[in-house]
Amino acid sequence: MSNRPDRYNANLPRNLTFRKSRQSYYWRNPVTGQEIPLGRISRREAVSQALEANNYIDENYIPSSLLLRLKEKPEFTFSLWLDRYAIILSRRELKPNTMKIRNNQLKTLCAEFGTKAIENITTREIAIFLDSYIESGKKNMAAALRSLLLDVFREAIVEGVIERNPAEPTRTPTPDVKRERMSLEQFTVIRSAAQSMSNWLANAMDIALLTGQRREDISKMTFDDIRDGRIFITQGKTGHMLAVPLSLTLNVVSLSLDQVVERCRAGNPSEFLIYSTVRKGGRKPGAVLPDAITSAFADARDKTALEFAQSPPSFHEIRSLASRLYAAEKGEEFAQRLLGHKNMSMTKKYLDSRGQEFDMV
Incomplete structure (x- = not known):
């Protein structure tokens, strides 16, 4: 007896549910997810209203909503691309210490540009970012980060994610030679x-x-x-x-x-x-x-x-x-x-x- 379908829920139109505990019908809007109580009405009335609402949604909302989604250009964030770039980097079979350095540098880049759409990152933003290191007396770090940015965007161009490399026009910082030679x-x-x-x-x-x-x-x-x-x-x-x-x-x-x-x-x-x-x-x-x-x-x-x-x-x-x-x-x-x-x-x-x-x- 427990496996027998409830006669109130059997063969109901989509989006319509009967809550036995409350003896009421509920219709869920498939667009917004909102559930609307229909009250203690007859099964025939509930089915009629649900069919009417489903037809309205089908005719007015679903096609246009789907069309908009098809027309939308997905936003490819810099962080998302770095996930892909990490895979490309791993295939180069770099030495463990080099990989450790690159991963730390990628974390720095992600913290700065991670939430931005990769195609919207400008040369000006990169120049300001690199200049902050130069002003702090870290020219070597600025040079290393610029070199990595060049490669990150270059690989994105290869895979068709972007069309130009925004890091290329920036100046190459001249590293400071601080360590003395030994006589x-x-x-x-x-x-x-x-x-x-x-x-x-x-x-x-x-x-x-x-x-x-x-x-x-x-x-x-x-x-x-x-x-x-x-x-x-x-x-x-x-x-x-x-x-x-x-x-x-x-x-x-x-x-x-x-x-x-x-x-x-x-x-x-x-x-x-x-x-x-x-x-x-x-x-x-x-x-x-x-x-x-x-x-x-x-x-x-x-x-x-x-x-x-x-x-x-x-x-x-x-x-x-x-x-x-x-x-x-x-x-x-x-x-x-x-x-x-x-x-x-x-x-x-x-x-x-x-x-x-x-x-x-």
């Missing part, structure tokens, strides 16, 4: 301080000077990478593969790579060249991570009496120093190959001493 004299002083702190830091500095490699690649070097008198390196940033001979010598410091490798072997129970047996700051004994190398170098640098006019050089500046020393001894092409650059223009940036060296006449 060989400064390297020697800092290395002396590093030697008094830990052997692994001095070894890491020597490997950086002799190979010109980045801290990430130095931290991953293992004794298994050494064979046939060479150390084989696959650069983490570019994927470029190098085979550097252990006989490589930098004459100006009278030091060869095989000498440093043998120092790394002494008392080292691990497979990694740069290994620490000391627990410090929560770090467990083992391979030294890139950030730990940077931090330890900064500590050693700050222990010296060296003074710097601008931002003091970081561990990465050893890479520039190595390129300049090798360029002087073996030529710029050798420096380019050692650093793993595809073109000389990038090597030239590392060869620029930024006023730290005299021009020999």
Whole structure:
């Protein structure tokens, strides 16, 4: 009996309902969703009124409402496009650290332009946004955000979302070069301080000077990478593969790579060249991570009496120093190959001493 259809609700016109608890009929407006009580009238009267109302809606509201919806141009917000752009970005197989930086930059862009329709974002709005960073002394950030905006809008053009790139007419901020280059004299002083702190830091500095490699690649070097008198390196940033001979010598410091490798072997129970047996700051004994190398170098640098006019050089500046020393001894092409650059223009940036060296006449 409980499954038998209620005779009041059986075969009722659409939008009409009978509420048994109130013994009343109700009609729901399909356009507004509003429910209208019809009162305690007969079933025949309720059906008649519902059919009349449904016909009225069909004839007067539904076609025009649907037509308006068809004519409407959907608003594609900048935030919505960034969701799509994130997928495009993930397909580029960028390094984790690069992706982390890009995601943070995209959050900044979304906070500024997220609610706006992407096609309505103007060059003026972008210029004002970038200028706020320039006025705050953050030219590097302004340049990075402009570069990302260019790519974001460029991909939107490719997929037919917009027709022009509003970021293109904006000025390219000239990044401030604040970090000083490191001279060989400064390297020697800092290395002396590093030697008094830990052997692994001095070894890491020597490997950086002799190979010109980045801290990430130095931290991953293992004794298994050494064979046939060479150390084989696959650069983490570019994927470029190098085979550097252990006989490589930098004459100006009278030091060869095989000498440093043998120092790394002494008392080292691990497979990694740069290994620490000391627990410090929560770090467990083992391979030294890139950030730990940077931090330890900064500590050693700050222990010296060296003074710097601008931002003091970081561990990465050893890479520039190595390129300049090798360029002087073996030529710029050798420096380019050692650093793993595809073109000389990038090597030239590392060869620029930024006023730290005299021009020999």
